[in-house]
Amino acid sequence: KGPAFARRGITDEVLWQHNPKLVIAHLSGFGQYGTEEYTNLPAYNTIAQAFSGYLIQNGDVDQPMPAFPYTADYFSGLTATTAALAALHKVRETGKGESIDIAMYEVMLRMGQYFMMDYFNGGEMCPRMSKGKDPYYAGCGLYKCADGYIVMELVGITQIEECFKDIGLAHLLSTPEIPEGTQLIHRIECPYGPLVExxxxxxxxxxxxxxxxxxFAELNIACAKVLTVPELESNPQYVARESITQWQTMDGRTCKGPNIMPKFKNNPGQIWRGMPSHGMDTAAILKNIGYSENDIQELVSKGLAKVED
Structure with missing residues (x-):
């Protein structure tokens, strides 16, 4: 919810009195200011997607649906991280801290801008996809093979020419509707779009x-099998890049999941321990920034901090 810390008297200005170089990142559903109707409302992944125009663009032609798993949460977290790092870089130059207002709905507004720009600047709104296929271009999206699903992108002059030969549409090449040099087949504007599909x-x-x-590899047409989750860890590309890894949890169990990304060459990331328990690091962090044992216990007694039992 909006300015939660400010309502408790912990404003940016108060924090900067203690540390003028402090970078403060506020992450909320609707931002730190705006109208009372929205600013103080709670928000989660689906709320941000719905309010941003992102959700209405996703789903099938018959019904919009949110993008999972928890897309807005992840994008907003990445935005907060990159913004804070950019601000820290600037602090090194200026010595002056920064306050960053990250509204989840604005993050998703930015993520969904591609089709929105056509509407804002021409009144055209892109239709939602049908059965996983690109709403604009034939040969792009999700398709069913004899033994499962693939995604493909039929893009490029030679790719279209060779693909049309394979599917029996070579006679449409170099026609007024599909002239020489065509790189994409518009499924709506091109009268042959439905036939191509x-x-x-x-x-x-x-x-x-x-x-x-x-x-498709011979024709240089981009495509990929839609992998099931059990197929991931045995896929040769995953194995070669160690995209799935395992580590020890704090209670000694083995946990498996995605490895660190992106991959740094000179200073590679590492999983140096499992996820801490709730409050495990609180006391150490507070001591590091100058809090005494009594200060920490006072915060705990007021319910403002949680330390490990």
Missing amino acids: EKLDAWLAAHTIAEVKER
């Missing part, structure tokens, strides 16, 4: 994923 669906349904990947 029909022929492509039939061709893909008659071939296995392995066959499609092999042929």
Whole structure:
């Protein structure tokens, strides 16, 4: 919720009195200021998606739906992190701290801007996809093969030419509707868009994923199998890059999950311990910034801090 710390008297100015170089990142659903109707409302992932125009663009043609898992939470966390790091870099130059106001809905507004710009500057709103296919371009999106699903992007002059030969549409090349040099097939503006989809669906349904990947690799058409979660850790690319790893939890159990990304060459990241328990590091952090044992206990007694039992 909005200015939660300021309501308790902990304003930016109070904090800067103690440390003028402090970088403060406020993360809330609707921001630190605005209208009372929204600023103090609680918010979670789906709330931010709905209020930002991001949710209405996702889902199927018949119904919008939020993007999971918890997209707005993750994007907002990344935004807060990068903003704080940028501010810390600036503090080194100026010696002056910063306060950053991150509204989750504005993060998602930015993430969903691609199609919105057409509406804001021309009144055109992109339709939602149908069965996972790109709302604008034929040959782009989710498709079903004989033994599972792939995603593909039919983009490029030679890619379209060679693909059309395979699916029996070579006679449409170099026509007024699909002139020489065409790099994308618009499924709405091109009168042959529906036919391209029909022929492509039939061709893909008659071939296995392995066959499609092999042929598309020859044609330099971007595609990928839609992997199931159990397939991830045995995939050769995952194995080669150690994309899935394991570590020890604080109570001695083995935990498996995604490895650190991105990968730094000279100073690689590392998992140096498991996730701390609630309050495990509180006392150490507070002591490091000057709090005494009595100060910490006072915060705990007031319910303002949690330390490990």
